[in-house]
Amino acid sequence: MILCLMIAFVWAYSHLGLRGEDLHPSSGGLKVLGEFAARALTPALTSEADFVPEGTRPLLYIALSSARTTLFFAAAGMSLGLFLGIVLGFFSSTSWWAGDFGGVRRSSPSRILGRVLFPVLYGGSRVIINLMRSTHEVLWAVLFLTAFGLSNTAAVLAIAIPYGGTLAKIFSEMVDETTREPAHALRGAGASGLQTYSFALVPQALPDMIGYSFYRFECALRSSAILGFFGFPTLGLFIRQSFSSLNYGEVWTFLYVLLGMVLIFDWWSGAVRRRLAP
Amino acid sequence: MRRQEDKGRSQEVQLLLAERPRNRFVRGSLYLLLALIMVSWTFGDLQVDELFSTHRLRNLNRFLSEVRPFPLHGKEWDWGVALSWAQEIFKREGLEATLSTLGISVVAILLAGFFGSLMALPAARNLACSEPFLPEIRPPPLRARVFYALLAPVTRFALILLRAIPEYIWAFILLAVMGPSAWPAIVALAIHNTGILGRLQAETVENVNPNPLSALRGLGGKRSQLAAVGLLPLLLPRGLLYLFYRWETCVREATVLGMLGFSSLGFWITDARARLQYDRFLFFVLLGAAVVLIGDFISAFLRRIVRKA
Numbered sequence: 001m002i003l004c005l006m007i008a009f010v011w012a013y014s015h016l017g018l019r020g021e022d023l024h025p026s027s028g029g030l031k032v033l034g035e036f037a038a039r040a041l042t043p044a045l046t047s048e049a050d051f052v053p054e055g056t057r058p059l060l061y062i063a064l065s066s067a068r069t070t071l072f073f074a075a076a077g078m079s080l081g082l083f084l085g086i087v088l089g090f091f092s093s094t095s096w097w098a099g100d101f102g103g104v105r106r107s108s109p110s111r112i113l114g115r116v117l118f119p120v121l122y123g124g125s126r127v128i129i130n131l132m133r134s135t136h137e138v139l140w141a142v143l144f145l146t147a148f149g150l151s152n153t154a155a156v157l158a159i160a161i162p163y164g165g166t167l168a169k170i171f172s173e174m175v176d177e178t179t180r181e182p183a184h185a186l187r188g189a190g191a192s193g194l195q196t197y198s199f200a201l202v203p204q205a206l207p208d209m210i211g212y213s214f215y216r217f218e219c220a221l222r223s224s225a226i227l228g229f230f231g232f233p234t235l236g237l238f239i240r241q242s243f244s245s246l247n248y249g250e251v252w253t254f255l256y257v258l259l260g261m262v263l264i265f266d267w268w269s270g271a272v273r274r275r276l277a278p
Numbered sequence: 279m280r281r282q283e284d285k286g287r288s289q290e291v292q293l294l295l296a297e298r299p300r301n302r303f304v305r306g307s308l309y310l311l312l313a314l315i316m317v318s319w320t321f322g323d324l325q326v327d328e329l330f331s332t333h334r335l336r337n338l339n340r341f342l343s344e345v346r347p348f349p350l351h352g353k354e355w356d357w358g359v360a361l362s363w364a365q366e367i368f369k370r371e372g373l374e375a376t377l378s379t380l381g382i383s384v385v386a387i388l389l390a391g392f393f394g395s396l397m398a399l400p401a402a403r404n405l406a407c408s409e410p411f412l413p414e415i416r417p418p419p420l421r422a423r424v425f426y427a428l429l430a431p432v433t434r435f436a437l438i439l440l441r442a443i444p445e446y447i448w449a450f451i452l453l454a455v456m457g458p459s460a461w462p463a464i465v466a467l468a469i470h471n472t473g474i475l476g477r478l479q480a481e482t483v484e485n486v487n488p489n490p491l492s493a494l495r496g497l498g499g500k501r502s503q504l505a506a507v508g509l510l511p512l513l514l515p516r517g518l519l520y521l522f523y524r525w526e527t528c529v530r531e532a533t534v535l536g537m538l539g540f541s542s543l544g545f546w547i548t549d550a551r552a553r554l555q556y557d558r559f560l561f562f563v564l565l566g567a568a569v570v571l572i573g574d575f576i577s578a579f580l581r582r583i584v585r586k587a
Contacts, residue, residue, distance in 0.1 A: 001518065009388045012381035016460045029455040036451070072322035079315040134567035138534045139547070143563060146551060147341040152322065153329045210304070222444040229446065239447065243454070255443070262442040268307065275301045
């Protein structure tokens with residue numbers, strides 16, 4: 001295994017035509033790095049542009065309002081993603097219809113339902129999940145940008161689709177890994193599939209599901225900031241603008257705002273997961 | 279009699295309900311998150327209906343008409359023509375882009391695995407203390423005590439910083455510093471994943487069974503010897519699992535990082551979009567999806583092998 005990994009490394013290295021000396025930045029690159037790093041401790045508090053048009057908002061206002069947009073896009077995208085994840089997660093989990101549940105005495109229409117419909121639904125939702133997940137949120141965003149033009153809803157959808165797919169996959173795996181006894185008990189008492197799922201299977205997996213959702217929220221925040229690089233009014237937009245106008249102090253201001261938000265969420269999701277751990 | 283029994287049972291249920299595990303912090307967090315979501319939908323300037331206004335739909339219509347492969351514009355759909363068109367692009371640019379996407383992800387994840395494992399050692403609290411795996415007999419000198427009290431928290435904080443900044447921003451900054459080659463993408467991916475793998479590995483080190491390591495330490499092994507002889511074999515399977523799991527994400531990100539101008543799939547996606555060749559644009563997006571699916575499949579396959587071994 002280790003040998004295979006080494007071979008893969010050597011192949012990839014030679015295929016990309018990488019050279020060690022390219023890793024050293026050129027003198028121009030070093031200058032950029034030096035100027036950029038020099039501003040790390042002195043982020044800009046006011047705009048650094050030589051010419052500031054009349055009526056421009058102060059820098060800190062821009063930083064905070066773009067942070068707000070970043071947060072809102074992440075929250076809205078995440079809420080849609082959670083909805084998709086819960087619905088698709090239900091269909092792509094097997095534990096409420098497969099296996100020993102076939103043995104319960106049923107009338108023939110529902111037996112056909114169990115034999116044919118549920119596996120088809122399961123396969124279908126698996127395919128949908130994988131299609132949603134296989135395209136990165138940035139690519140979804142670019143796709144929507146090209147199809148619809150710039151729109152805030154496009155950013156939210158771009159986050160919601162891949163996150164919904166991932167949440168559905170993880171949720172269904174978490175539910176399928178729980179013990180089945182409570183489900184059998186409810187099933188024996190005559191509960192339907194949806195009832196069994198939501199009252200016997202999900203409650204056991206719920207702490208994991210909540211913890212994972214918090215973690216994904218943190219990821220959504222990062223994705224939402226990145227979407228700014230493609231023109232949405234989140235932090236990435238202003239990072240890109242300031243960096244290309246060589247206003248490195250401003251870049252650091254935006255980076256610190258982003259870093260602060262991510263660190264707060266990192267702590268928050270960690271705290272929630274610690275308390276949910278058995 | 280029956281009614282009394284029912285009453286007793288309902289009291290039991292009430293008791294169970296009252297004693298169910300609850301946590302005020304988690305509950306508050308959930309409410310806060312819910313409030314945040316509601317606020318974001320009301321004040322987030324999200325006009326969903328605006329997405330279906332006439333000029334947006336006109337955009338969509340134009341996009342949909344131009345997304346047909348070029349040789350088929352304004353003609354009947356013909357699979358043969360479409361496939362040969364796709365094949366030609368794949369031969370010309372697609373294959374090369376696919377391979378370099380995979381190459382970038384492989385180099386990046388292996389570098390991240392190496393540095394992540396290295397950084398995991400000082401980040402693990404049971405190894406980075408003055409007397410690992412053994413009870414302290416006499417208090418260590420002050421300098422050692424201060425050093426080891428700071429080592430794990432500082433390393434952990436460094437790991438958090440590495441992973442808090444998204445790959446894309448790392449790559450964006452590194453591109454200006456290093457100039458155009460595949461290195462900025464690789465280093466950016468490696469930095470972010472070092473942060474993640476380092477933390478995961480540190481947790482594995484902290485959860486490791488201490489007995490063999492105590493024995494080694496008792497025989498006078500140094501920390502580096504403990505890590506090489508005692509920890510490495512214990513950590514390898516789990517480390518590989520994490521490595522392959524993160525590799526999936528690396529493939530995804532490597533596709534996207536090309537948009538900054540490296541020769542991966544993302545480069546051709548932006549290129550096609552800038553030339554308004556929407557047919558090629560969609561082709562490369564779909565190719566990217568296919569590459570990710572293949573990556574997921576390979577990763578799942580390798581993880582199954584590791585789990586069985």
